[in-house]
Amino acid sequence: MRALIPTWDWHTIFVAPWTTDFAIYGWIFLMGFLVCAACGLAGNYLILRRMALVGDAISHSVLPGLAIAFLAANAWRTGMAAEVNGMVDTGGQEPGMIHGFAMFTGAMVAGVVTTLMIEIIHKHTRIKQDAAIGITFSTLFALGVVLISVYADKVDLDADCVLHGEIAFVSIQPFFSLSGVEIAPASVVLMGLVAILTLGLIVVFYKELLVSSFDPGLASSMGIHAGFVHYALMCWLSVIVVSAFEAVGAILVIAMLILPGATASMLSTRFPVVLSLSLLHAAVSSILGLHLAIWLNSSTAGSMVVAGAGLFGLVWLFSPSQGLLRRWVWLRKNKRSALQAESLHPPYGC
Amino acid sequence: MTSDPNIEAVRSSSGPLSMRWTQGLSDAEIPLEIHDLTVAYHHKPVLYGVDLAIPPGKLIGVIGPNGAGKSTLIKSIMGLLPTDSGWVRLFGKPNKKNLGRVGYVPQRESVDWDFPVNVMDVVMMGRYGKLGLFRRPGKKDRSIAAACLEKVHMMPFADRQIANLSGGQQQRVFLARALAQESDLYLMDEPFAGVDAATESSIIDLLHTLRKEGKTILVVHHDLPTARNYFDMLILLNMRVVDFGPTKEVFTYEKLQKTYGGRLTILSEVADAVRQTKA
Ligand SMILES: Nc1ncnc2c1ncn2[C@@H]1O[C@H](COP(=O)(O)OP(=O)(O)OP(=O)(O)O)[C@@H](O)[C@H]1O
Ligand SMILES: [Mg+2]
Numbered sequence: 001m002r003a004l005i006p007t008w009d010w011h012t013i014f015v016a017p018w019t020t021d022f023a024i025y026g027w028i029f030l031m032g033f034l035v036c037a038a039c040g041l042a043g044n045y046l047i048l049r050r051m052a053l054v055g056d057a058i059s060h061s062v063l064p065g066l067a068i069a070f071l072a073a074n075a076w077r078t079g080m081a082a083e084v085n086g087m088v089d090t091g092g093q094e095p096g097m098i099h100g101f102a103m104f105t106g107a108m109v110a111g112v113v114t115t116l117m118i119e120i121i122h123k124h125t126r127i128k129q130d131a132a133i134g135i136t137f138s139t140l141f142a143l144g145v146v147l148i149s150v151y152a153d154k155v156d157l158d159a160d161c162v163l164h165g166e167i168a169f170v171s172i173q174p175f176f177s178l179s180g181v182e183i184a185p186a187s188v189v190l191m192g193l194v195a196i197l198t199l200g201l202i203v204v205f206y207k208e209l210l211v212s213s214f215d216p217g218l219a220s221s222m223g224i225h226a227g228f229v230h231y232a233l234m235c236w237l238s239v240i241v242v243s244a245f246e247a248v249g250a251i252l253v254i255a256m257l258i259l260p261g262a263t264a265s266m267l268s269t270r271f272p273v274v275l276s277l278s279l280l281h282a283a284v285s286s287i288l289g290l291h292l293a294i295w296l297n298s299s300t301a302g303s304m305v306v307a308g309a310g311l312f313g314l315v316w317l318f319s320p321s322q323g324l325l326r327r328w329v330w331l332r333k334n335k336r337s338a339l340q341a342e343s344l345h346p347p348y349g350c
Numbered sequence: 351m352t353s354d355p356n357i358e359a360v361r362s363s364s365g366p367l368s369m370r371w372t373q374g375l376s377d378a379e380i381p382l383e384i385h386d387l388t389v390a391y392h393h394k395p396v397l398y399g400v401d402l403a404i405p406p407g408k409l410i411g412v413i414g415p416n417g418a419g420k421s422t423l424i425k426s427i428m429g430l431l432p433t434d435s436g437w438v439r440l441f442g443k444p445n446k447k448n449l450g451r452v453g454y455v456p457q458r459e460s461v462d463w464d465f466p467v468n469v470m471d472v473v474m475m476g477r478y479g480k481l482g483l484f485r486r487p488g489k490k491d492r493s494i495a496a497a498c499l500e501k502v503h504m505m506p507f508a509d510r511q512i513a514n515l516s517g518g519q520q521q522r523v524f525l526a527r528a529l530a531q532e533s534d535l536y537l538m539d540e541p542f543a544g545v546d547a548a549t550e551s552s553i554i555d556l557l558h559t560l561r562k563e564g565k566t567i568l569v570v571h572h573d574l575p576t577a578r579n580y581f582d583m584l585i586l587l588n589m590r591v592v593d594f595g596p597t598k599e600v601f602t603y604e605k606l607q608k609t610y611g612g613r614l615t616i617l618s619e620v621a622d623a624v625r626q627t628k629a
Contacts, residue, residue, distance in 0.1 A: 048465065214465050220429065221449040221450075222449070223449065223450070269468065270466060271465075271471070
């Protein structure tokens with residue numbers, strides 16, 4: 001029995017990561033937080049638009065986009081190298097600028113293609129949207145898997161990593177440096193930029209995003225093209241997903257998209273507050289997840305998702321407005337007429 | 351205003367039905383003009399060859415049976431649906447260029463009422479069109495929104511989450527939002543659905559006030575007996591425009607019969623109503 005529970009050492013689990021081992025765990029925490037924050041912010045819009053499944057689809061179908069982008073970038077670089085040096089560079093060791101650029105382009109194209117495919121299947125056949133999503137993402141994901149296995153030597157993507165990623169890799173990554181000053185591990189810099197841009201876009205286009213999510217009809221009467229907003233959102237979602245890909249993979253990213261917003265929406269009914277709370281959820285779940293991962297010596301991303309889900313559960317129990325506990329207390333108080341009354345006046349809301 | 355020769359050609363060729371009520375008005379004075387509008391879902395037309403020209407400053411009812419295409423008409427005017435033929439003009443300009451002058455009250459079911467916004471937020475959305483990109487609502491917008499809420503007697507609910515409102519209250523929030531748009535033409539899809547009699551009559555008073563200010567209001571309405579009293583003009587719609595004109599000319603047994611395709615269960619009541627007016 002004892003073997004099943006890893007040893008609990010307060011110092012290693014809670015103190016060391018913030019002191020002696022901070023150089024390693026600091027980056028891991030930051031990366032986890034940035035991923036959760038960017039995903040959580042964007043995820044709020046998926047939840048509002050009832051598109052959580054579309055997020056799921058995009059996180060999977062980014063894979064073939066990535067694979068094709070890698071191949072294209074390799075081919076291009078090899079061509080260049082061959083021209084310049086007369087020798088062939090096998091590439092794939094460090095993803096350079098070309099790879100980075102190709103990766104984002106590939107992901108965005110994949111995002112738009114996914115969205116388009118879902119819509120085309122849904123509009124032009126009798127197949128409902130959920131089934132259309134199922135068809136689209138499994139097909140595209142399978143295509144990605146095939147491409148990766150066929151071109152295994154040319155595509156620098158690990159099959160395991162594709163599914164659940166590993167945040168801990170950031171600590172062994174080369175640093176990104178600007179004019180000789182080392183700033184942070186390359187993928188932390190990238191994810192940081194994406195997270196800040198996500199927040200910036202939400203702040204700048206707050207009105208447009210809100211009104212086109214709530215009432216597309218009203219939005220388009222104001223000259224906000226709801227279709228354009230939809231595709232722009234899907235594009236940006238793909239960018240977020242692809243930057244988080246190495247860290248959390250295709251499956252865990254869905255949890256990071258949905259959990260913060262879902263948890264926050266149980267605590268407030270004001271959208272700006274919901275957005276801020278989802279950032280808080282991102283922060284708390286990445287801290288708790290980090291400690292959990294150290295304790296269990298397990299996948300960091302996985303632990304962060306487990307922690308995030310734990311928070312969701314806690315909020316569900318204790319939320320002041322919709323929590324199970326409040327419902328239970330309310331039912332106890334009003335035992336006699338509870339059943340009858342509950343059907344008339346649910347205990348939440350004002 | 352110089353007008354498009356094509357439109358002039360259409361005007362002179364199309365019958366008196368569509369243009370009768372806007373003769374002598376310049377393009378920019380006509381709030382809504384529709385020509386040969388056809389809209390289909392899955393190749394099945396729902397609106398077919400609709401021609402309409404609506405005079406300003408009128409309260410106009412759109413009536414017709416379920417599935418007649420009333421909501422489709424409103425949505426096409428708003429440019430929300432692909433059309434198969436025809437065009438819609440608002441104040442003399444193609445509809446998509448002039449939607450800023452239109453206030454829209456959709457059917458209540460068309461939005462998600464669990465959305466995390468309160469009553470004030472929704473009314474404030476009505477101001478977004480006037481603000482344009484990058485600008486945030488300011489003090490003036492807030493006071494306009496508050497005034498609009500006051501007009502529909504919803505100010506006490508300003509901070510309420512919209513899910514915790516009754517159906518009639520939700521409808522009034524939508525109305526306040528449309529008022530906040532400060533438009534010249536209002537399109538309302540069944541604003542009285544699920545609204546109690548007292549609210550209905552206060553909304554009607556409000557619409558009459560708007561009309562006095564020179565606004566044009568198009569209301570999809572389901573209740574025939576009240577339609578006769580509420581509206582200055584009626585559009586009878588069933589895939590095509592069966593008739594359009596002043597209520598007392600259009601609200602006749604024959605024309606309603608034609609619109610409702612002889613569905614007598616509804617019409618027997620209406621027939622009584624019509625007979626009563628004649629008596
Ligand atoms: N999204 C859609 N896809 C396919 N068919 C549709 C769609 N929306 C409406 N229709 C069809 O178009 C026709 C007209 O619909 P519309 O909603 O305009 O009717 P309506 O006059 O507003 O009816 P109601 O009085 O019930 O509101 C109906 O036959 C309906 O089945
Ligand atoms: Mg309708």
